[in-house]
Structure formats: structure tokens, C-alpha cells
Amino acid sequence: MMTVRQPVLLGQTMGGKVPPTAVVIFGASGDLTHRKILPAFYHLKKNGHLPEGMAFVGFARREQSEQQFREVLRQSLADFSHTQPIDNAVWAALEPHIYYQKGDLSNPDDYQGLAERLRSLPEANLFGQNHLFYLATAPNFFSVVAENLGKAGLHAGPGVNGSRRLIVEKPFGTDLPSARCLNETLHQVFPERCIFRIDHYLGKENVQNLLYFRFGNSIFEPLWDRRYIDHVQITVAETQTIGSRGGYYDMAGASRDMLQNHLMQLFTLIAMEPPASLEAEAIRDEKVKVLRSVPTPSSEEVQRNSVRAQYGPGILGAKTVRPYREEDRVSRRSLTETYVCLRLEIDNWRWSGVPFYLRTGKALSRQYTEICIVFNRPPCVLFAHSLKHIARNWLKIRIQPSEGIHLLFNTKVPAQPLIEEARMDFYYRQRDHYFPEAYERLLLDALIGEPTLFTRSDEVEQAWRIIDAVQGAWREEELDRLPLYAPGSMGPVEAEELLRREGRRWGDSPCEEEESVRE
Incomplete structure (x- = not known):
């Protein structure tokens, strides 16, 4: 009788279910939102990872209605989703929970308006104070947004009956002094355990x-x-x-x-x-x-x-x-x-x-x-009189594209006293698995508070x-x-x-x- 072992898992699969959460995307009219963030949430919804009670609020300066915002996002899915065609039933389930809040990143009053909007959303009785704030903005606004969230009472800390987390895109500072300054500013509003510095790699x-x-x-x-x-x-x-x-x-x-x-x-x-x-x-x-x-x-x-x-x-x-x-x-x-x-x-x-x-x-x-691990050359005394060259062993770990692992080693040429290089190749896509985009995995981890794949x-x-x-x-x-x-x-x-x-x-x-x- 064959025993099938359960896989050992890392990251979000070690945690529990995603709690109902209000996701606020600052810089919602930008390229990152349309190319990466929205398609990631769409696929999480399609694959059954998002519960009832989720809400998505886009925050940006652009003047547009909620319906216009949804239509633009729908087109973005058609343009950038890595699975096509778009599943209309999944979009129909996601679209009513997408909202738009016009606001200026530098205006504290607009964050008060955001707080009021979050409290008034139809899903608010389910997500409560579970908020995930995504800074898809220019880096010079990272500190500004964090400070204004604090002023509006949307910070994380004592007295919050729920989880409030902050996702920060790279670049995280431009040098060591600026990175330290940004860390200090964020820590005034969000403790380290609530800050998720995202690196899609x-x-x-x-x-x-x-x-x-x-x-x-x-x-x-x-x-x-x-x-x-x-x-x-x-x-x-x-x-x-x-x-x-x-x-x-x-x-x-x-x-x-x-x-x-x-x-x-x-x-x-x-x-x-x-x-x-x-x-x-x-x-x-x-x-x-x-x-x-x-x-x-x-x-x-x-x-x-x-x-x-x-x-x-x-x-x-x-x-x-x-x-x-x-x-x-x-x-x-x-x-x-x-x-x-x-x-x-x-x-x-x-x-x-x-x-x-x-x-x-x-x-x-x-x-x-790609990462190449190059091993030491073996002692060559056995081959010194018959061979001019002998290749090193290489282990190549391909991150993208064609994700896989390749081992280069030496073997004898049949019927000849010669050595030639041979390879053992493993490709992920030879297997029948769904391959989530990097942002899908990372957003899912952030929703449940799993920080392994984020930078401290x-x-x-x-x-x-x-x-x-x-x-x-x-x-x-x-x-x-x-x-x-x-x-x-x-x-x-x-x-x-x-x-x-x-x-x-x-x-x-x-x-x-x-x-x-x-x-």
C-alpha cells in the first residue's frame, strides 16, 4: 500500500483563511493597479481564495464615477490577465464590491472622507476594522499616506478590533538614511508586523x-x-x-x-x-x-x-x-x-x-x-594525459522564464575515451499545475498577515x-x-x-x- 505524504508548505498556506477585508489602493488610476493588483485579486476570487465581505476601494485624484472606474478595470483585465478569456461570472461577483473614492494624497481631510466611506460600505458589517492599505503611489508619497492614515484614525495599534496592514512598493528609500527615515515614519503609524514591503520577485x-x-x-x-x-x-x-x-x-x-x-x-x-x-x-x-x-x-x-x-x-x-x-x-x-x-x-x-x-x-x-552554482573542479589526475579540458559541474536555477532546475555534469562519450557535458533538466510547466502570478501569492499572504515573503x-x-x-x-x-x-x-x-x-x-x-x- 502506497503512502501519500502531505506536502510541506511555506507562506500563506501555513496560515488560516482570508478574513473579510476592505482593500484600499492608493494610486488606483496608475499602471500598477491595472496591470498587476486588480488582475491578482480577480484570480484570487476566481480560485476561491476571497471570502464574502471583501470590498475594494480605489483612491486617486482623477475625476471619475464609480461605474467609470469599474469599466476601466474590466478593460484592464481583458488587457493584462494571464488567463483569457475573462470569466464573466467571476467579474460579475467581484464588480459590485469595487468602489472609487476621489482624494488628494496630500490632503488629510480626504482621509477622513475615506474613513467615513469605509464605515458606510455595505460590506462594513463583515470586514469591520480589517483594512489592507496598498501604496501603489510614487515613493515620495509613502510617508505622506502613512501619516495621513494615522491622522484619520486608520492606523494599526491598540484599540483596533481587527487587522490593519500596509503594503509598500519598492523602491524603499534611495539610500540608507532615507530608508531609515521612512521606516521611522511608518513605525509611528504601523508596527513592523503590519508593514509588508513587497518585492514581486x-x-x-x-x-x-x-x-x-x-x-x-x-x-x-x-x-x-x-x-x-x-x-x-x-x-x-x-x-x-x-x-x-x-x-x-x-x-x-x-x-x-x-x-x-x-x-x-x-x-x-x-x-x-x-x-x-x-x-x-x-x-x-x-x-x-x-x-x-x-x-x-x-x-x-x-x-x-x-x-x-x-x-x-x-x-x-x-x-x-x-x-x-x-x-x-x-x-x-x-x-x-x-x-x-x-x-x-x-x-x-x-x-x-x-x-x-x-x-x-x-x-x-x-x-x-537565473542563479548558477558553480562547483569546484574535480582532481584531474585521472584524465590529465587523455583530455585537454574538463567542464565544471553547474547547477542552474532558472527563476524566469521557463522556471526550472538544470544540473550540468560530465559523462563519457560512447566508444571514445572522451568526456562530454550532459544535463538533467526539470521544468515546472511540464507538470499540470496552476501557476499564480507573483502578486497573487503576495497579496494573499498580506491578507492573512503572513510576512515570510516580505522584506523586514x-x-x-x-x-x-x-x-x-x-x-x-x-x-x-x-x-x-x-x-x-x-x-x-x-x-x-x-x-x-x-x-x-x-x-x-x-x-x-x-x-x-x-x-x-x-x-
Whole structure:
């Protein structure tokens, strides 16, 4: 008789049911609401995760009626839902519970109006004081909205007979001082347990799988240290240019826009120690320990171990790309990087001496996110007289697209005294599972108060400590321009050289760089 074991679960599935809740979206007329937030709630409703008594209130300055707001959202589902066609029965059940509240984010009186509206909604007798506030606004309004919620009595704390939670989008600050200031402001209105700093990368299925893969398999975890791993590569490659985001991007750059958050999240998950349990704080404690174990790099170390560059002119696909400095709302003398590569080390027992290479860039040849674990080369004495090269073993964890895990190993060529590379491949989508979008998973977790996949304040500050040191070292360089790379390439030659000088290569580089077994 076969025994079927119940799966071990992480995150929202560890909690209970979603309580009836009033969800208030600040910045409801913005792109994020229409592309991500509303489709996520639609799919949660379609899959039976939302109870009766839910209400959704859009808060924005735009003059429009409730019916107009609903019609625009319905069109957004048709445009952006990852499942088509739209289920009209699900929309018919969701639409009557969507409301619109015109308001100015900076006007405290409009928050009083919001509080009164929440109390008067037909669902109010069910959701009570359970409120989820989503800050889908520009970052400069995060503190403003939180303070005005407090003034209107919509804060979390003693005397509230229910749950009041706040979701904050990235970027969470622009440096360490601003992140600390924002944390202090939010904590005056919402305790840390009620603040959910959202990073959609943590909602991706294969990011969540990192903990299961590492700690649920006895064949890999014993190899997960300096004795067996030569180095680790983390890549977030994008084919898009900055598009219409020049005003924001020229102030942020790749290091603030991607490195400080997305790549640091992957870095901590791949390097963390086994947590004491799957409870949120146990996992988040270990992630923070990783960042604390990264020494603040000196200027000399940053200049030696980092590469920054901008995309130049060229052709990407069938599209002509103008150089970054000629993009709209970008300074013609800009030193903002559209590509960054950073070499980090972790000063602890497990990882001492193992470099981690983190890179991200715009206008690259491929769009993918991947972690490569590169193992040490085996002793080569058995093959030294018959083979010129022997490949390292690689373990590639693909986050997106085509989520999966790929193991590269060496095997003998039949009938010949030669070794060739072979692969074992696992793809999530080969299995008949529903794949929720990242925002679906994260919004569901926020509704039940499960913080595992959200970023804690000390983690944010530790990540900024590292990025601030990098930014400070770059400011000391007397440059009038950055190196350029061709659109449609995988970045500047300087990034290749950063690894090559240590006898390594990127996982998407040609294999000729493999060192000889005779050396």
C-alpha cells in the first residue's frame, strides 16, 4: 500500500483563511493597479481564495464615477490577465464590491472622507476594522499616506478590533538614511508586523522553491559551502531599454532599481543558513544574517570588484536603440548605470573565500533571471594525459522564464575515451499545475498577515549599507562617461574580464574559457 505524504508548505498556506477585508489602493488610476493588483485579486476570487465581505476601494485624484472606474478595470483585465478569456461570472461577483473614492494624497481631510466611506460600505458589517492599505503611489508619497492614515484614525495599534496592514512598493528609500527615515515614519503609524514591503520577485514560484530545494534534499545541502562550491552567479537580464522611465531611472540606475532589492533577495536566499523553522521570523533572521556578514566594501574594493556601464546605440531585435544618454528625460552627461556587476564575499564559516557575482542590465540579448552554482573542479589526475579540458559541474536555477532546475555534469562519450557535458533538466510547466502570478501569492499572504515573503526593515537597511558603499566609491571616480555596451549583447567586456582574471566565466559565455586540466 502506497503512502501519500502531505506536502510541506511555506507562506500563506501555513496560515488560516482570508478574513473579510476592505482593500484600499492608493494610486488606483496608475499602471500598477491595472496591470498587476486588480488582475491578482480577480484570480484570487476566481480560485476561491476571497471570502464574502471583501470590498475594494480605489483612491486617486482623477475625476471619475464609480461605474467609470469599474469599466476601466474590466478593460484592464481583458488587457493584462494571464488567463483569457475573462470569466464573466467571476467579474460579475467581484464588480459590485469595487468602489472609487476621489482624494488628494496630500490632503488629510480626504482621509477622513475615506474613513467615513469605509464605515458606510455595505460590506462594513463583515470586514469591520480589517483594512489592507496598498501604496501603489510614487515613493515620495509613502510617508505622506502613512501619516495621513494615522491622522484619520486608520492606523494599526491598540484599540483596533481587527487587522490593519500596509503594503509598500519598492523602491524603499534611495539610500540608507532615507530608508531609515521612512521606516521611522511608518513605525509611528504601523508596527513592523503590519508593514509588508513587497518585492514581486519573492512571489515567483522558483524563488520560493529555493528553500525547499536546499533544505528538502539531502543530496545538495551537504555540498552547499566553500569546500565544494567555487563561486555563485546571480543574473537578472532584461531585453528592454528604460523606455519612458528616464526621469526615474536616471536618479536610480541599475544598482538602486534592481541590485538593492531583487538581486539581494536572491543572494540572501541562496546563501542563508538553515532556519530554525519555516516560520517567518526564523527565515527572515537568517536572511539578515547573510547581509550582516558582508563587510562594507572599501572604495578600492568596489573599484576592483564592480563594473558599471551604459547601453550605447545599436539594433535590438528589429528596433533601433539610441544610447542611454539620448533617452528622454536623461541627462546628456549622465553617469547613471544601466548595467552593473558586483563581486561580493560573505565573511562566515560556510562561504569564506567564495565569490558571489551579481549582475543586471537593460537592453541585453536575453530576458531571464537565473542563479548558477558553480562547483569546484574535480582532481584531474585521472584524465590529465587523455583530455585537454574538463567542464565544471553547474547547477542552474532558472527563476524566469521557463522556471526550472538544470544540473550540468560530465559523462563519457560512447566508444571514445572522451568526456562530454550532459544535463538533467526539470521544468515546472511540464507538470499540470496552476501557476499564480507573483502578486497573487503576495497579496494573499498580506491578507492573512503572513510576512515570510516580505522584506523586514533591518534587511532593507543592511542591503542599503552595501549599495551606499558602492555608490560612494563610484562618486570618488573622476569619470566623464561610463563604458558602453552594444544593445543585444550580454553587457560590457569589462564584466567578462572581472571573472576571466580569476579563471572563471559567465554561465552564458562560450566554453572555451574553461581552464585546461593540465594547468
